[in-house]
Amino acid sequence: MSSRVLLLLSAFLVPVLSTNSPIDHTRWLAAQSKADSWISSMNLTEKAGIVTGTLSGVCIEYVAPIERLGFSGLCLQDGPAGIRLADLASVFPAGVTTAATWDKELMYERGSAMAAEFKAKGAHVILGPSGGPLGRSAWGGRNWEGFSPDPYLTGIAMDHTIRGIQDMGVQASAKHLVGNEQETQRKPTTINGKTVEAISSNIDDRTLHELYLWPFADAVHAGVASVMCGYNRVNETYSCENKHLMVDILKGELGFPGYVMSDFFATHSGVRAIEAGLDMNQPGPLSLFQIGESYWGPNIPEAVLNGTLSMNRLDDMVRRILTPFFYLGQDEGYPTIDPASDALFFEGFDMLSLGTPTPVGRDVRGNHSVLIRQIAAAGSVLLKNENATLPLDPSHLTNIGVFGSDASDPTTGLIYPDDGFEIGTLIIGGGSGGGRPSYIVTPLDAVKSYAREIGARVQYNFNNTALAAGDFSGIYPWPDVCLVFLKTWETEGVDRISLEADDDSAQVVNSVASLCPGRTVVVTHSGGANTMSWATNPNVTAIVAAHYPGQESGNSIMDILSGKINPSGKLPYTIAANAADYNAPIVNITGPEAEGSSAWQSDFTEGLFIDYRHFDEQDINPLYEFGFGLSYTSFELGSSLAVAPSRKNLTGYPPRVNSTLSVGGNPHLWETVVECSVDVSNTGPMAGSTVVQLYVSLSEANIPPNTPMRTLRGFEKVHLETSETQTISFQLTRRDVSYWDVMAQDWKIPAGNINISVGFSSRDRRIEATTVLLQG
Numbered sequence: 001m002s003s004r005v006l007l008l009l010s011a012f013l014v015p016v017l018s019t020n021s022p023i024d025h026t027r028w029l030a031a032q033s034k035a036d037s038w039i040s041s042m043n044l045t046e047k048a049g050i051v052t053g054t055l056s057g058v059c060i061e062y063v064a065p066i067e068r069l070g071f072s073g074l075c076l077q078d079g080p081a082g083i084r085l086a087d088l089a090s091v092f093p094a095g096v097t098t099a100a101t102w103d104k105e106l107m108y109e110r111g112s113a114m115a116a117e118f119k120a121k122g123a124h125v126i127l128g129p130s131g132g133p134l135g136r137s138a139w140g141g142r143n144w145e146g147f148s149p150d151p152y153l154t155g156i157a158m159d160h161t162i163r164g165i166q167d168m169g170v171q172a173s174a175k176h177l178v179g180n181e182q183e184t185q186r187k188p189t190t191i192n193g194k195t196v197e198a199i200s201s202n203i204d205d206r207t208l209h210e211l212y213l214w215p216f217a218d219a220v221h222a223g224v225a226s227v228m229c230g231y232n233r234v235n236e237t238y239s240c241e242n243k244h245l246m247v248d249i250l251k252g253e254l255g256f257p258g259y260v261m262s263d264f265f266a267t268h269s270g271v272r273a274i275e276a277g278l279d280m281n282q283p284g285p286l287s288l289f290q291i292g293e294s295y296w297g298p299n300i301p302e303a304v305l306n307g308t309l310s311m312n313r314l315d316d317m318v319r320r321i322l323t324p325f326f327y328l329g330q331d332e333g334y335p336t337i338d339p340a341s342d343a344l345f346f347e348g349f350d351m352l353s354l355g356t357p358t359p360v361g362r363d364v365r366g367n368h369s370v371l372i373r374q375i376a377a378a379g380s381v382l383l384k385n386e387n388a389t390l391p392l393d394p395s396h397l398t399n400i401g402v403f404g405s406d407a408s409d410p411t412t413g414l415i416y417p418d419d420g421f422e423i424g425t426l427i428i429g430g431g432s433g434g435g436r437p438s439y440i441v442t443p444l445d446a447v448k449s450y451a452r453e454i455g456a457r458v459q460y461n462f463n464n465t466a467l468a469a470g471d472f473s474g475i476y477p478w479p480d481v482c483l484v485f486l487k488t489w490e491t492e493g494v495d496r497i498s499l500e501a502d503d504d505s506a507q508v509v510n511s512v513a514s515l516c517p518g519r520t521v522v523v524t525h526s527g528g529a530n531t532m533s534w535a536t537n538p539n540v541t542a543i544v545a546a547h548y549p550g551q552e553s554g555n556s557i558m559d560i561l562s563g564k565i566n567p568s569g570k571l572p573y574t575i576a577a578n579a580a581d582y583n584a585p586i587v588n589i590t591g592p593e594a595e596g597s598s599a600w601q602s603d604f605t606e607g608l609f610i611d612y613r614h615f616d617e618q619d620i621n622p623l624y625e626f627g628f629g630l631s632y633t634s635f636e637l638g639s640s641l642a643v644a645p646s647r648k649n650l651t652g653y654p655p656r657v658n659s660t661l662s663v664g665g666n667p668h669l670w671e672t673v674v675e676c677s678v679d680v681s682n683t684g685p686m687a688g689s690t691v692v693q694l695y696v697s698l699s700e701a702n703i704p705p706n707t708p709m710r711t712l713r714g715f716e717k718v719h720l721e722t723s724e725t726q727t728i729s730f731q732l733t734r735r736d737v738s739y740w741d742v743m744a745q746d747w748k749i750p751a752g753n754i755n756i757s758v759g760f761s762s763r764d765r766r767i768e769a770t771t772v773l774l775q776g
Helices: 003-010 025-041 044-051 095-101 104-120 151-166 205-212 214-221 243-253 271-275 299-305 311-327 339-344 368-378 443-454 464-468 505-515 553-561 612-617
Strands: 061-063 074-077 171-177 189-191 194-196 200-202 226-229 259-262 381-385 399-403 457-461 481-487 520-525 540-545 601-603 635-637 642-645 672-682 688-697 711-720 725-733 739-741 746-748 753-761 764-772
Touching (some): 044 299, 095 151, 095 368, 151 171, 171 214, 205 214, 205 739, 243 259, 399 443, 464 505, 481 505, 520 553, 635 753
Parallel strands (some): 399 457
Antiparallel strands (some): 381 540, 635 672, 688 753, 739 746, 753 764
C-alpha cells in the first residue's frame, strides 16, 4: 500500500499513545464509540450543523444543539488569558508573562484555573493557548498572547497549559497553525476595487519543523482537543485551505486525532477547505452581516448528494468534533451558558447603554486572584539593580514618588479601547486575547497600601507630556525613591511601529532620573521587548520588566519591589541594545505595489535564526539576553555536569512504528536518550528561586549548514533556602538532540559530539559536557 493511501486512511485509525501522553487509550475509544453511535443516527442537516458554526449572540463561536440526540451544543470563547466575553471573570497574566516565570507548575495551574472559569460560565472550548505567532518579529502585535520566540519554551508552556485546561474537562484549542507572524495584511483586503490576498508566510521545510511547528507537536502530544488554523497564507496557500499543513503534517505526521477549526471568518471556501483538512468552520456565516449565508451549512448536504464531498469525510469531521466532547465528559451535566455574556458579544457594545437591564454575570473568580498575583510576580524580570536599590528599604523611606501614565486607574474604565488609552495602567493587550476585568489593582493602589504600612507619604504625576517637559509642579519635597511606570499598548490587528514604550517614555525616564539621582526605578508593562535607551543612565538604578500581569498588577509588582517575593523571572525573549539589531521586520507594502493580488510575501529567509539564535550567529551583544534575570540573592552551579546516554544502540533516525497515526508523532521521538544532572546552590543572603537552563549544540561536522550554534533544550525552576543545594535533573528526548532531515523527511540524531551546557541564561552558561550518541 502506498504511503499516500496510508496517509489518507490515517484519519480513521485509532491513536497510538506516545510516551507520557495524557490521553487515556481506553477512554478515547469509548468516546469515539459514542460519537460513532450518534453519527449513525444523524441526518445530513444535523451533521452539517455540527461542523458549521452558528452565531448565538452569547458565545463568540457556537455549535448549535441537536435536541433529539441530547447534544447541548458547543460554546467556544476567547481567549488565552481568561474568558473575554464575561462579567465577573478573571483576567489572568498574559502568555508572555507566564513564559517569563519559566515555571511548569504555574503554567499548569494557570491553565487549570482559567478552565475552571470557562467551565463555570458554560464554555466548552477555550480558544487558546497560542503558539502562533511564535514571535519571529519583535514588532509582532500579538506576540504577547503566546509565550516565547523559542519553540522549546513555548512548547513546554503549551503542553502544561493544555494539560491544565483539559484536566478540568474543558477543551483547549492550540492556535494559530502556522506562520501567523504579523498582523499587517493578515486578511485579504480590497484596495481600489482589487482583491489583495493576505500575507504569505513562505517557510522552508526545516524551519517549519524546527521552529514554527515544534510547539504544535507538543500541543498534539499533550492531547489538545482542537487546533485552529490562521488568517495568513503559508507558502501561497491559505492556512485553512492548506492540505500539506492540516492533512500531511498535522493529522498524518503528528497523528492529531482531534478537529481543525478555522479562525473567525478565516474560511474562504466550502469543499476545497474540507478536503484540505478543515473540520469546523467558525463562526459559520460569511460575515456578521450575512448571517444566513455560508460556504458550509446547507451547502454540505448538497455537496454530499451531488458527490463532490464523500460521506466518509463528513463523518470523519463530525467524529473528530464529538470525540473530545465525550472524552472530557462534556455530555454529563455540563454547566449552562451564562446569559450575561449576551450583552458583551460585540466588543465595545453594552446593552446598558441602551437602558436595557442585563443580568449580573455568574461570579466564577473564586480565589484565583491569589494565583494571578503569584504568576505576575514570578513573571516579573529584574533587569538592573545597582546599589541595592531593590528591595526597597522601609527604614530609609518617608516619601515615595510615583510617575508615568501607567501607574493609575485607566481613564477609560475597565474596558480598553481598540487604540489604547493615554493614562491608566496596562494589565493585558487588546483584541481577542484581552479580557474584561471586574477590578484592577493599580500600581498606585499598591504603593499607597505599602506606604501606609511603613508610614511614608506618596506623591505622583501621571501626565507624561508634563513629565517629559520636566514639569514636576507640586512635587515637594523630592521623593526618597522615584518609581516610573511605563507601558506599551499591543493589540490584535496592528503590529508595533516602535519598540520604545509609549507616551514619550524615554524622555520621561531621563527627566525623572535627572531629579532623582541614584534612586530611580523603572517598571515596564509591555507584551514583549522594549528598547531602553535610558537603561545605561546611571541615575536609573533598577529596572523591572513586569509584562502584562493581569488584574492584580499593583500587588504583584509591589511584592517584588518590597522584597516580599524574591524576583525569579527570566526573559523569554532577547532585549536588544538597538532596534536595528533585530532581524525579521514586519512586511508592510505601500503605494501601487500593495495592490498586487499576491504582492504580500513574507520570506522567512532568516530560517532558524530568530531571537537569541540570531544574536549568537551575528555575534551581537544584546542589552539583556534571552533567559536573563536578576535576584536579590545569588546562585552557583556545581563544578561538573553529569551527562549519560540512557539508551544503547541508537539509530540516526527513529525506528518506524506500525501505525501512521501516533499522537504527537513517532513515539520514539519522545523517549529519553540523554540524562543530565547538576547541583545548584543558593549562596546569597535570602531564600529564592532560580531557573537552571540547558542548551544543546550539535556537532558542526555532521549537521546541515545554517544550524544555530545552540538551542534551549531544558530548564528547571527550583526554590532554595539560604545555603541549600539541590540536584537538578534533565531528560533529553530524541527530538531534543535531532535536526529535521529534509531529504529523509524525518528527525535525525547527528553522529559525533553533542555539547551540552547549563547556566542561568543563553550567555551565562557556567559548565558544559560532551556526549556522543552516534559514532562518526
